[in-house]
Amino acid sequence: MRAAILREYGEPLAVRDVPAPEPGPAEVVIRVEACGVCRSDWHAWMGHGEWADDRVPRGQVLGHEPAGEVVAVGRSVDRFAPGDRVVVPFSLGDGTCPYCRRGAGNVCADGRALGFEPDAPGAFAERVAVPNADYNLVERPPWLDATAAAALGCRYMTAYHALAERAGLGGGDRLAVHGCGGVGLSAVQLGDALGARVVAVDVDDDALSLARDLGADALVNPTELGDATDVPERVRALTDGGADVSVDALGIAETCRNSVRSVRPRGTHVQVGLTTEAERGEVSLPTDWMTRWEVSFLGSRGMPPTSYGDLFALVEATDVDPGALVSDEIGLSAVSGRLAALGEYEVHGVEVITEFEG
Template structure:
């Protein structure tokens, strides 16, 4: 089968033939119909996250936002069958640890991030092996397309978990989203669907316009504003109830924390780059004086995807609205390179392998 294989960090992925996977007894093989190209793939391509022990090595197949059809299942798999239409979360769990058994599979004690470790080759390929498929393969509702659902592998479901489960977003709350890449635009759309008033913050006007289309009530151009937290405070008459760093650099993290009103919440979705390596200075005195909560959020438990599906069915959520374009596997290097200068808007999705 064809796959995009990492040869050297920062150098073009090699499109080549690799062995087709066979299912482990607990696994399933999915023929890919779509896979999003995420900024997390860019991080892996650039060799980030060594400090998290998830730096992809030479020979790794990247890609972690897959959707497609099951073509083979292992002998121990009971919940899915050949022909089922599924999405697969990037936070692969074993389904049996304490975290998985209590509904927190995104924090599996033996978790493996899809496409970042040798044990879990990714979805920039014609087919994908899904370990522990009873836990990790999420059957999609009838009538939805794989392209529209690809963001459920990472960006869309990550934002949903952050705002619907981790933060206390209530109708009428002000929610500020710092960084309007794929995960940030998803957060804008989801916060709007939850009834919040959304402020989108970014350097690029094109992304702010997209955020407005997705439900942002107000926008702040961080390239023009001298004081981003001050701009948020002025719009909200005191500060946001919830503020999200959807990028993961020091500036957006600090701006987000300082944008929060008294007793508000900062939610950290974005993971950091080589510049920070997981360590960002914070205004701790201001956090103490204002009783600001700092909340981390990772992925989403597979067992709760039905919450998204119910909102999609009633028209409250529309994951395809965040998809910017469809491309071929051969275009993956162009899209990864564009992310170096934040040159993509929304979610590019591979639909031709």
């Protein structure tokens, strides 16, 4: 099968033939119909994460947002059969630990991250194996096509977990989203669907225009203010004293601190974006100010597979459309160029691989 493999950090991926996976006893093999290209893939491609002992090794097949069809199942798999249409979470739990049993498989003590670890080869490939499939694999609703499911597979589910499950965002709340890439735009659309009033923040007018189309009530472009540190003041003015929930969907120090400063007393900041080489996993924060106003700082990573039913129900019941974020469908050979474009902030929306054989 064809797969895109990380050879050297920051260098083009090697697209070549590799052996197709065979299912272990508890595994399922998926024919990948679509796989999103995400900023987390860019972090892996750049070799980021060594400061957190989380650097993706050379030789890894990247890709963590697949949707497709089951083609083979292991002998102990009960819930799936060949022909089933599925979406694959990137946070893969073992299904047995206390976190998995409590519905938090995304922080499983023995979990794996699809496309980021040698024992979980990714989905920039024609086939991908899913471990502990009865727990991790998710049946795809009939109304959700593979391309839209790939867009939903990381960006939307990460945003949903951050907003609905970690921060408890609800109707009438005020939400600020700092960074309108894929996960940020997903947060805008989901925040609107959850009944919040949304302020979108980005330095790119095209990204802000898309945010408005997806439900943002107000827009902030830091380049139009006197100083980037004026962003929290502007957000507080637009939200009558500060956001109930503010999300850093990018991960640089500036957006993190601006997001924290944007919340009202007893408000909540949610950190979704991962840091870059400049921050190396550490960002200084106004801790005395956070203590004075009882501001909560939450981390959020992916989404447990057990939450997909709730996300599907929200998407089906509202005008949320993951497919609306898909800006381009590409072939496997184009992935390296699109990863480079992510590093230059040249990608708007979500790009999805839908051609794997060429």
